[in-house]
Amino acid sequence: MIRSVGKLLFAAFLAGAAVMQATVPAMAQGRGDLLVAPTRIVLDGKRGTEVILNNVGAEEATYRISLELRRMTPDGALAEVSEEEVNQLEKAALQMIRYAPRRVTLPPNQPQAIRIGIRAPAGLADGEYRAHMLFRAIPKAEAITEKINTQVEGLSIALTPIYGVTIPIIIRRGRLEATASIANGRLEKREQGGHALAFDMSRAGQGSVYGEVRVTRQGDSEPLMVARGIAIYPELENRTVRLSIPDELAEALRSAPVTIAFYEAPNAGGGLISKIDTALQ
Amino acid sequence: MTKTFKSVLAGSVAVVAALSSTGAYAQSATADATATILEEVVVTAGDDLAFGTIVVGATGDDVSIAADGTFNCGANLTCTGTNSAASFSVSGTGGETVSVTVDGSVTLQDGANSMTASLTGSDTSLTLDGTGAASFTVGGVLTVADNQASGDYSGQFDVTVDYN
Numbered sequence: 001m002i003r004s005v006g007k008l009l010f011a012a013f014l015a016g017a018a019v020m021q022a023t024v025p026a027m028a029q030g031r032g033d034l035l036v037a038p039t040r041i042v043l044d045g046k047r048g049t050e051v052i053l054n055n056v057g058a059e060e061a062t063y064r065i066s067l068e069l070r071r072m073t074p075d076g077a078l079a080e081v082s083e084e085e086v087n088q089l090e091k092a093a094l095q096m097i098r099y100a101p102r103r104v105t106l107p108p109n110q111p112q113a114i115r116i117g118i119r120a121p122a123g124l125a126d127g128e129y130r131a132h133m134l135f136r137a138i139p140k141a142e143a144i145t146e147k148i149n150t151q152v153e154g155l156s157i158a159l160t161p162i163y164g165v166t167i168p169i170i171i172r173r174g175r176l177e178a179t180a181s182i183a184n185g186r187l188e189k190r191e192q193g194g195h196a197l198a199f200d201m202s203r204a205g206q207g208s209v210y211g212e213v214r215v216t217r218q219g220d221s222e223p224l225m226v227a228r229g230i231a232i233y234p235e236l237e238n239r240t241v242r243l244s245i246p247d248e249l250a251e252a253l254r255s256a257p258v259t260i261a262f263y264e265a266p267n268a269g270g271g272l273i274s275k276i277d278t279a280l281q
Numbered sequence: 282m283t284k285t286f287k288s289v290l291a292g293s294v295a296v297v298a299a300l301s302s303t304g305a306y307a308q309s310a311t312a313d314a315t316a317t318i319l320e321e322v323v324v325t326a327g328d329d330l331a332f333g334t335i336v337v338g339a340t341g342d343d344v345s346i347a348a349d350g351t352f353n354c355g356a357n358l359t360c361t362g363t364n365s366a367a368s369f370s371v372s373g374t375g376g377e378t379v380s381v382t383v384d385g386s387v388t389l390q391d392g393a394n395s396m397t398a399s400l401t402g403s404d405t406s407l408t409l410d411g412t413g414a415a416s417f418t419v420g421g422v423l424t425v426a427d428n429q430a431s432g433d434y435s436g437q438f439d440v441t442v443d444y445n
Contacts, residue, residue, distance in 0.1 A: 037321035039444040154336035231445035
């Protein structure tokens, strides 16, 4: 299934590329700029899928695709897991995810499908297994001639960012129940200036919870703000969600009592997970 | 390829269309076509993290570029050339919340000589605006030692935009 469809998808994607490019705003184009779609993969029983990687930079670039382990911290960041810390669940996730190619050189606007297959070992325990797929460009070595020409008295410094995208690959086995609730909605001042809407989220059960937060003034039908892609992973029971918001929005949220509601993602049913009515201070 | 639409999302989406094998050559209206719409993310780099050129003396000092671009050259050093914080743009679905992970430090080397710069990102979490756009910057503090050897120093640091 992966083989034949992959080719077709790939060919047809070329036609779609022009449409898609129009949505990318004009930006300074760096070497290694990239597009990745989709941004999240959940496999419930399915054996495989694919991810599109596209070079949206102005120059040819070589990209490396790898698997990483990350754990969510109570502030919602995804911290890397060092080799000594890897647990059984994470080890199993790395072992069952197969993917190719792992390195690809692409001219500008050339998409490439990265095929992902899952091979679960016999007797795999029920649970949620997860790894994060990292896509990033490998910087080109600087030409030696360039370096000689820049001889100066003092220090010259060249810092190259290796930048990329990580997306989660989540494999669910068995019936996994998970619930979440939100509490303690509040407005905070950010250290760097501006405001943040913050609230606490707690989770119970064997799986992760993923969805979107809508904040609506009580009595209104349209939300004042929507934040998508909010997750709490199984390694955590409690986290704080902190969303930067413009000052006008902070003002609007303060002006009347609001409802903060957490919904499942639309493609997962879109059901209400938890909500609170509160007056934000 | 049985699903017609996996998800339809406002803002920026990638369209992946595929014709079934029987429909690939058919021009009639009965051609069997499906399309899957995937959420996408684009990450692009703008300015580099540039400390310019630094003239050193017997005593070392720090050179810093805050994430907002504010430049500060230690009193024991002379700084010339252009400086900037590194900038990155993210483009995706409006309202999406993503995390940003930046290395805590970077080692700069010129042969056997080295220096270290600590790094700070402007944001650890971003919410893409209504048009699906967001940006962030990375600044740093470069520590120049006493009698730091002249030369062309280079280093690499990792920045990732993390989706949940």
